[in-house]
Amino acid sequence: MIPTVFSAxxxxxxxxxxxxxYIRHFGFETRIDIGWFVTxxxxxxxxxxxxxxxxxxxxxxxxxxxxxxxxxxxFMVDDVDAVAARLAAxxxxxxTPMRDEPWGQRHTFVTDPAGTLxxxxxxxxxxxxxxxxxxxxxx
Numbered sequence: 132m133i134p135t136v137f138s139a140x141x142x143x144x145x146x147x148x149x150x151x152x153y154i155r156h157f158g159f160e161t162r163i164d165i166g167w168f169v170t171x172x173x174x175x176x177x178x179x180x181x182x183x184x185x186x187x188x189x190x191x192x193x194x195x196x197x198x199x200x201x202x203x204x205x206f207m208v209d210d211v212d213a214v215a216a217r218l219a220a221x222x223x224x225x226x227t228p229m230r231d232e233p234w235g236q237r238h239t240f241v242t243d244p245a246g247t248l249x250x251x252x253x254x255x256x257x258x259x260x261x262x263x264x265x266x267x268x269x270x
Contacts, residue, residue, distance in 0.1 A: 138170075139204055140181040142190065142197060143245035150182045152243045156218060157206055180204075185245075199247040203240075211253035215239045218251070233261035 143149035150169040153159045159171035159180055167184035186195045208214050215229055218241055226248065227240040235257030241249050262268035 134177075136177050136179060138179040138181055139202075140183050141199070141204075141243065141245050141247050142185040142195075143182050143243075144185050145244060146182050146184050148244045152223075153180050153182075156214075156221070156223065182245075199245060203248045203250050205250040205252055207252050207254065209253065211237050211239065211251055214251055215241075231255065233258040234265075 141149055146167060146169055150159075150161065150164070150171060153171050154161065157180075159173060161169060162172045162179070163170040167187050168189070169182045171180040171182070172178075183190060185197075188195075212229065215225075218239075219225060224242045225239060226242060229237065229239045231237050232255075235255050236252050237255045238250055238252040241251060243249060257267075259268060
């Protein structure tokens with residue numbers, strides 16, 4: 132099976148504020164807004180972000196009031212430092228300051244208004260020693 136679209140749905144107490152966060156900071160546009168549910172998109176790309184009112188009957192019973200846990204939404208960007216600076220200037224909560232990883236990532240973690248953890252990432256050059264130590268490069 133190959134999905135035609137990938138979608139992540141965030142449960143939120145304030146649907147409008149959470150949808151607005153993704154529009155403002157990550158360039159999404161609104162496709163559908165019926166108050167308790169919003170679908171966001173990026174042109175013709177095969178992914179969406181959705182925001183659902185926490186507690187709504189459309190969510191499975193037992194999960195309707197769930198706080199974000201165990202999921203990280205990741206956004207790959209071209210200039211993570213610029214995005215991070217813009218997010219910080221707008222008062223977005225930073226969970227982990229910018230850091231470089233030996234496997235070839237520069238990233239920071241922030242949260243949206245619903246408390247969902249977001250990893251903002253830029254691909255960098257991996258450390259050759261780290262790659263060799265993990266069997267990912269010859270030599």
